[in-house]
Amino acid sequence: MANVPGAPVSSSAASLDLETDVLILGGGPAGTWAAIAAATGGARTILADKGFCGTSGATAASGTTLWYVDPDPAKRAAAKASREGLGGHLADHGWMDRVLDRTHAAVGQLADWGYPFPRDADGRERRVSVQGPEYMRLMRRRVKQAGVTILDHCPALELLVDDSGAVAGAVGLQRQKGGRWTVRAKAVVIATGGCAFLSKALGCNVLTGDGLLMAAEAGADLSGMEFSNAYAIAPAFGSVTKTLLYQWASFTRADGEAIPGAASKGGRSVIARVLTTEPVYARLDRAEPELWAAMRQAQPNFFLPFDRAGIDPFTQRFPVTLRLEGTVRGTGGLRLVDGTCATAVPGLFAAGDAATREPICGGFTGGGSHNAAWAMSTGHWAGLGAADHARALGVRALGNGTRTLRRAGGAGLQDRPRGGHGAAVDAGTLTRAVQAEVFPYDLNYFRTEEGLTGSLGRLDRLWADAAGAMPASADTVLRVREAAAMLATARWMYRSALARTESRGMHRRIDHAALDPAQRHLLTVGGLDEVHVSTRPAPVRADPVRLDRAEAGRELAA
Amino acid sequence: MIELISPTRCTGCNICVSVCPMDVFQPTGGGRAEGAAPVIARQSDCQTCFLCEAHCPDDALYVAPDAETVTGITEEAVAAAGLFGSYRRAIGWTAAHRENRSADQTFRLLAPH
Ligand SMILES: Cc1cc2nc3c(=O)[nH]c(=O)nc-3n(C[C@H](O)[C@H](O)[C@H](O)COP(=O)(O)OP(=O)(O)OC[C@H]3O[C@@H](n4cnc5c(N)ncnc54)[C@H](O)[C@@H]3O)c2cc1C
Ligand code: SF4
Ligand code: SF4
Numbered sequence: 228m229a230n231v232p233g234a235p236v237s238s239s240a241a242s243l244d245l246e247t248d249v250l251i252l253g254g255g256p257a258g259t260w261a262a263i264a265a266a267t268g269g270a271r272t273i274l275a276d277k278g279f280c281g282t283s284g285a286t287a288a289s290g291t292t293l294w295y296v297d298p299d300p301a302k303r304a305a306a307k308a309s310r311e312g313l314g315g316h317l318a319d320h321g322w323m324d325r326v327l328d329r330t331h332a333a334v335g336q337l338a339d340w341g342y343p344f345p346r347d348a349d350g351r352e353r354r355v356s357v358q359g360p361e362y363m364r365l366m367r368r369r370v371k372q373a374g375v376t377i378l379d380h381c382p383a384l385e386l387l388v389d390d391s392g393a394v395a396g397a398v399g400l401q402r403q404k405g406g407r408w409t410v411r412a413k414a415v416v417i418a419t420g421g422c423a424f425l426s427k428a429l430g431c432n433v434l435t436g437d438g439l440l441m442a443a444e445a446g447a448d449l450s451g452m453e454f455s456n457a458y459a460i461a462p463a464f465g466s467v468t469k470t471l472l473y474q475w476a477s478f479t480r481a482d483g484e485a486i487p488g489a490a491s492k493g494g495r496s497v498i499a500r501v502l503t504t505e506p507v508y509a510r511l512d513r514a515e516p517e518l519w520a521a522m523r524q525a526q527p528n529f530f531l532p533f534d535r536a537g538i539d540p541f542t543q544r545f546p547v548t549l550r551l552e553g554t555v556r557g558t559g560g561l562r563l564v565d566g567t568c569a570t571a572v573p574g575l576f577a578a579g580d581a582a583t584r585e586p587i588c589g590g591f592t593g594g595g596s597h598n599a600a601w602a603m604s605t606g607h608w609a610g611l612g613a614a615d616h617a618r619a620l621g622v623r624a625l626g627n628g629t630r631t632l633r634r635a636g637g638a639g640l641q642d643r644p645r646g647g648h649g650a651a652v653d654a655g656t657l658t659r660a661v662q663a664e665v666f667p668y669d670l671n672y673f674r675t676e677e678g679l680t681g682s683l684g685r686l687d688r689l690w691a692d693a694a695g696a697m698p699a700s701a702d703t704v705l706r707v708r709e710a711a712a713m714l715a716t717a718r719w720m721y722r723s724a725l726a727r728t729e730s731r732g733m734h735r736r737i738d739h740a741a742l743d744p745a746q747r748h749l750l751t752v753g754g755l756d757e758v759h760v761s762t763r764p765a766p767v768r769a770d771p772v773r774l775d776r777a778e779a780g781r782e783l784a785a
Numbered sequence: 786m787i788e789l790i791s792p793t794r795c796t797g798c799n800i801c802v803s804v805c806p807m808d809v810f811q812p813t814g815g816g817r818a819e820g821a822a823p824v825i826a827r828q829s830d831c832q833t834c835f836l837c838e839a840h841c842p843d844d845a846l847y848v849a850p851d852a853e854t855v856t857g858i859t860e861e862a863v864a865a866a867g868l869f870g871s872y873r874r875a876i877g878w879t880a881a882h883r884e885n886r887s888a889d890q891t892f893r894l895l896a897p898h
Pocket of ligand 1: 252253254256257275280282283284285286290293294382383418420421428430433435437468555578581597602806
């Protein structure tokens, strides 16, 4: 269904036409916490997920550790300090405090709702991790109990905006029922997760950056997109990118020779280097047998590939790979403008991996806890913020007569006045072309000006083609939009990476290997046809004496 | 990747059709009333997340660990290896293994904070 630029929404074109106060896009942790907060506050709330709310997204398949720290000042201070250096001193202490408080409350809520937290030998409940299927099954139940309408298998394709430019709903597909949906809303929360470029990292193939593209089309900008090259260890044949247990692994070449410096933490780049030329093998032989049972009970999904392939990972070597998780365990995403998780566009909020996590962990996450805490916390605040925004708009206008809404979507959706070349985008071809720029360790893990510039030239040409192409047909439009979103994400990543001429956080420049104290700033990136990058000051340091000098000369860890 | 639905174990409840985040399954005409199994309609879209197995009440599905290739494993081989329902048991989602729901030992593996 083609729509000409700025075409008004006609309700007859959609097969499902709804109106609400708050629309949440995405039903992972961020989206479900947002939905519960909005609905509990009295807002009429709809949640639409591309897949199924309760199984879809990174957490449902993976499970997570939690940044759950008792409100004891010394413990809190230590928790905040532990990632300062790794994150490149870009985090904000005010945000960290809020997220620690909010996460503590949310996890307490989970316990009250009956999440079966384990007990230790002293009978004390331990709340530092959640199993994905269990957590997200519970969240779905609570979302329903809060009175939220869930639209499963209903990926959003584009946002609706009113004539003032405020976001006023979204349009999407009913993947299983057929036809489209249109939801007019007073506020929208983007909780669509990060972008892992269809790398088959665990639970991540629904995460193609759709929300980033939709938000950018409505005028939102992003931050921290240079911190987008998280790679996770997995058995070479499998999808399970859970990395915690690799702290007990030794890494070897085919002939069994140990690889010096290779490690999951602080030596993953060594693994990447060797993988560019030869296979790497792992074995969890640093774990004492007393720990084996606990490891299995901690991460049942980690062992699925091994048990099914007939490998004993404690005693037998198996080939490993590094799968790109992109921004999922990176920190880049939509820029938030205040504590309500509003974006730069009125009516549009963002939460979880779709929002930049720089405020709590700067330029590095990986190895757990912060992302889950961020999703719980920002989900809650975005839900409240969206409900407040809707309330402030009052009965005014949902587009029915008083407000004309138009579709904000571009690439793959509408004819543009630039002499479209007739062909529609082939999603598979475009996806593979984007993957060829973002998967290779030489280009994305180990970044150089030359590599980034070359990739950007090719990606910019792909964008010009995609933006000028004919609209996609109904049965290909989802894949085409996903490919366009991955392409846009790749361009924001590499423009930002080119602009940061140093190594900081997970961003690693081979041609600028050291951290540059003069670049302790944040990068805003945005734009579609033209991508632009600008700097903003990093948050004021809590302890200005402990400057980056110690870091300045150091080769980055990991 | 999702490998098979056992026609003898499956009761046609179509839960897997709903819960698969990648929309891999397609219900067949019969559905629950006739106990007809859905089909694996879009196998290459499978993301090897194992969640259909976790949610299947009848332990009728098998997801092989291989993310990129179809192994062609048979139902007999899966049954012989005791793999039907093995993920559900591990996470405590069967009546006989409910204690596993609260068996998470991650707290013992993390450095204290
Ligand atoms: C293997 C692995 C292990 C991890 N371990 C940890 C850990 O130990 N600790 C930690 O803190 N973090 C961990 N993380 C990160 C954590 O899982 C994420 O930060 C978290 O899931 C983010 O929640 P979210 O709700 O923002 O996104 P997700 O959980 O990814 O959910 C996003 C949702 O949006 C939906 N969606 C996508 N596009 C659309 C669209 N167009 N329309 C509608 N819906 C859409 C998806 O279907 C999905 O349901 C891990 C991640 C992985 C992959
Ligand atoms: S969930 Fe299991 S029993 Fe139900 S239709 Fe799917 S395979 Fe059959
Ligand atoms: S493993 Fe995951 S993606 Fe594959 S069929 Fe099962 S639920 Fe769907």
